[in-house]
Amino acid sequence: MDKQALKNKVIETVDILADELKAISLFLHKNPELGEQEYKAAQRLIESVNQHGFSIKQNISGYETAFIASKGTTGPKIAFLAEYDALPKLGHACGHNLIAAMSLGAAVAFSAAAGNQACAYLIGCPAEETTGAKTAMASDGIFDGLSAAMIVHPSDNNNLGGTAYATHPLQVTFHGRPAHVASKTDKGINALDALVMFYSGIKSLRQTFTQETILTGIITKGGTAPNIVPDEAEAKLTIRALSSSYLENTVIPAVRKLADGVALATGTRVTAFHYEPLFKELINDKKLMDLFHKNMILLGESVTILDPADADGSTDVGNVSHAAPTIHPDISIGCNISAHTPEFALAAGSNYAQERILVGAKAMAMTAIDLL
Structure with missing residues (x-):
């Protein structure tokens, strides 16, 4: 099967998964849990990915709500990172419900298309808003040896590049x-x-x-x-x-x-x-950026390319990017909205945002196909 046929398989699979991914996102949105307390969210994600034939490891790097789901044993190792913690009083005002669903969809679709040519991972990463489980996971070597790690963040625009403090x-x-x-x-x-x-x-x-x-x-x-x-x-x-x-x-x-x-x-x-761990700066991998950009264009999306020194916030994905080639693009879920606000929380539960899950999942999985 050629590359375009594999990408078509990705698109077909994500579309088949659409109802499941939207349901998971809305479940997380309606049941917000703070960092290290995401028991419902982690269990829902684990149950879903397990039904798609992934093997599960839990209690990772001292976090009860962290997990690693994998499928395949040979070829490139591609990881899709799921976040699912919420904010106090605001709920999912950073859209982690959407992130979790996008990464799950990408992992399942990539595995379905790549078959035994690659190893697909869905890595559940708790507490991004506080202690940042990825910092401990990176220290423990969880991301070592990956060919790529990807995560897409909701925003008010499609952005690619830049960095985080x-x-x-x-x-x-x-x-x-x-x-x-x-x-x-x-x-x-x-x-x-x-x-x-x-x-x-x-x-x-x-x-x-x-x-x-x-x-x-x-x-x-x-x-x-x-x-x-x-x-x-x-x-x-x-x-x-x-x-x-x-x-x-x-x-x-x-x-x-x-x-x-x-x-x-x-x-x-x-x-x-230090009452919270060191979050390192984000290094967006140039090759992955180029591939992701091309796939967004294939999906009919326009993307703003940010200057490499354009910093916005901080994230423990930065620690991942020091261990493996990583991208952390943004996907638009509305106009003139800012994360960590009540308006963003509303947007993360909107019908439009649930449709955007499919675009993010497809773009990540198609980029993983390019790496084959």
């Missing part, structure tokens, strides 16, 4: 000594004063970096009562850069040095730790 969130806590604010004998050591000094210093520090850097935060603890000198004050920072190397070797050491200097100047003690 490397990020390593940091919690900084200053420790002082409590006292009554009116005490004449003990003025205490004000941890909040130290934190405010540190917070103010962040703005000046941000100007010293030679590469694009995002450095912002919030004060999450500033004391217990206004008549008590705060003995503990805490901030959570989001620290991002265009490369994980610059982030880890330049930006974060500078932030820690600033905190140490403030502690020395104020007589406080400071502690800091």
Whole structure:
């Protein structure tokens, strides 16, 4: 069977799967679960892919809701990544219900077309919005040896390329000594004063970096009562850069040095730790991008090609891209909508978005066919 015949088989298979994929997407949308709690979502996906003859491994890299579904033993190893966690109060405002359905459809369609010429994987990846299971999975070698890894994200446009920021969130806590604010004998050591000094210093520090850097935060603890000198004050920072190397070797050491200097100047003690793992920058594979673009055109879709340095958000897919050739394109599910908003959550459950599942699944599976 030639390549076009295999692609026609992919299209036919996804169309046959249409009702199943839409039902899975809407089930996830109506039953949103937070990261590491996606028991219903993972079970629904596992049941579906198991019915299509895939072998299942569960409890991956310490995550109960992670899984690896595979079919085939020889040829290129192509993985389609499923995300299925939701956001607090907003539900599927990032469209992970659509991502899960697209990747499942792509895996099943690619396997049906490729037969014994390739090994197809559906890899269930929990907690993208929080701890990022892909970071642990990448460290454990789950993505090593893959010929390609693909995932398509809902958006307000069809985009291809660009990158995502490397990020390593940091919690900084200053420790002082409590006292009554009116005490004449003990003025205490004000941890909040130290934190405010540190917070103010962040703005000046941000100007010293030679590469694009995002450095912002919030004060999450500033004391217990206004008549008590705060003995503990805490901030959570989001620290991002265009490369994980610059982030880890330049930006974060500078932030820690600033905190140490403030502690020395104020007589406080400071502690800091990363409350979420390192998400590396996203590297979109040029070859896969070209193939995906051509397949979107075959499907009648126009695509905006982004500059390689055009960064948008952060994702643990970045860690995958450092282990295997990866693409993370966007597919439009509406106009003028932004992720992590109530409007996006509504769009992710719309009839139009369910139809877009079929386009994303076909484009990924057709790109996998090209790799044969």
